[in-house]
Amino acid sequence: MMNCSFLPLILFLASHTRTHTTSAWVSVGNEGNQQQRLRSLSSSLRRADYESDDDESATAKSVSCTSSRRDFMAAAAAATAFTLPTKPADAAVTDETDTFAAADSAYRGLSRFDPPAIARQQSTTATSDEFVVSIAKEDLKSGGGLGLELADIVFRTNRRVYVKGVRPNSLADGKGIKKGWVLVSVDGASAERTNAEGAAIMVSRSVRASAEESRSDMLELRFRDPAVFQDQLRNLEQGQEVTTQVAPAGDTTQRNEDGSVKRGERATGQDDQNLSVTQLIPPKICKRGADVDDLMEISYLGTVVETGQVFDGSAIKVDGKAIPGRGNDVSLFFVLGKQPFGQFPPGFDAGLQGMCVGERRRLIVPPVLAYGSVGVPRRGIPPNATLQYDITLVSINGLATPQ
Numbered sequence: 001m002m003n004c005s006f007l008p009l010i011l012f013l014a015s016h017t018r019t020h021t022t023s024a025w026v027s028v029g030n031e032g033n034q035q036q037r038l039r040s041l042s043s044s045l046r047r048a049d050y051e052s053d054d055d056e057s058a059t060a061k062s063v064s065c066t067s068s069r070r071d072f073m074a075a076a077a078a079a080t081a082f083t084l085p086t087k088p089a090d091a092a093v094t095d096e097t098d099t100f101a102a103a104d105s106a107y108r109g110l111s112r113f114d115p116p117a118i119a120r121q122q123s124t125t126a127t128s129d130e131f132v133v134s135i136a137k138e139d140l141k142s143g144g145g146l147g148l149e150l151a152d153i154v155f156r157t158n159r160r161v162y163v164k165g166v167r168p169n170s171l172a173d174g175k176g177i178k179k180g181w182v183l184v185s186v187d188g189a190s191a192e193r194t195n196a197e198g199a200a201i202m203v204s205r206s207v208r209a210s211a212e213e214s215r216s217d218m219l220e221l222r223f224r225d226p227a228v229f230q231d232q233l234r235n236l237e238q239g240q241e242v243t244t245q246v247a248p249a250g251d252t253t254q255r256n257e258d259g260s261v262k263r264g265e266r267a268t269g270q271d272d273q274n275l276s277v278t279q280l281i282p283p284k285i286c287k288r289g290a291d292v293d294d295l296m297e298i299s300y301l302g303t304v305v306e307t308g309q310v311f312d313g314s315a316i317k318v319d320g321k322a323i324p325g326r327g328n329d330v331s332l333f334f335v336l337g338k339q340p341f342g343q344f345p346p347g348f349d350a351g352l353q354g355m356c357v358g359e360r361r362r363l364i365v366p367p368v369l370a371y372g373s374v375g376v377p378r379r380g381i382p383p384n385a386t387l388q389y390d391i392t393l394v395s396i397n398g399l400a401t402p403q
Contacts, residue, residue, distance in 0.1 A: 091378055095301050097315040097330055114280050117305050117364055117388050125274050128242045129228040130184055133175050135219045140207045148172040150196040158247045161191055161199045182224040192248035234289050234354030236279040247273035247368045273366035277351045285402035286356035292337035299331045300391040304381055311379040331394050355393045357402050363389040
């Protein structure tokens, strides 16, 4: 069982989740009936009440014993001030794969040196699963509208506008737009931090703008297709890198409905959060890649991209000591797509689809899929750190032979 700190992070995310869905039809036609064609269908919001009444009796009781408690704590602090051992904030983590593996074991050699990732601003890495659909504005003005129903979903402060439905025989249908696509931008303006109705208004304004204002007679909609990234993972070639965006840039502050910052929170923001996957070593034979529900045996090493420091791995020692419960194992097991919250990094589920026995991949994981704005100082992970995982697939469902 992997001993890592993802559980507190995932539980924190889950406890602060706000789901909020709305939808709107994008039907651009005559300006007079535009408001009738644009309709918001539904919204739901779960709220958490952080306010609680004071317990007067408990308060009175605590006041009465404050003095004695302070005296006790002062005495305890004085007694232990010179006896508590000090421990450095950053632990020394070392890869012990070849040490743990027997000399004649097939597991020996899983640890190998791969040139580290060049420290870079991961948010600037070009995505490989986005594309532009161009539509003549005159076709939209002629009547009938685009025939595209948009909806949005919110997880904490991250919002996505996606295609909920496509009207048959509409312009959108003719252009091949599909359900489930994520709307990224409208004529170059980001649509990832607005809702469905806001995105529909962006399309309407772009169509009604004069040629001088828009500088184009074409409406350009940029989409992201989640299925494209999955297909790219299943068809990786040696040295090829594929990238998808998992969260957009912008304000990530936890706010109340009136816009004020929630109690106990602070103003925060983030860059685009991009996940990149590269094939370091191709499989010798592969007719079947890993899929959801498969039991995967992996050997991996985790490092911080910004510093190059090792912070985790399937066979490591921390400050010269083995991880309790691992028994000097060289590899770890988990079920792809079905792991309990906190057991393994969420980036594993996203980046190991289609992986083959004997294949080695590198995952460059953004902070939102790692340790966020807090980091883990005791493991040498600073706030907003980008992590690198070099992963070798040893077996699928107990079979270590190429499949």
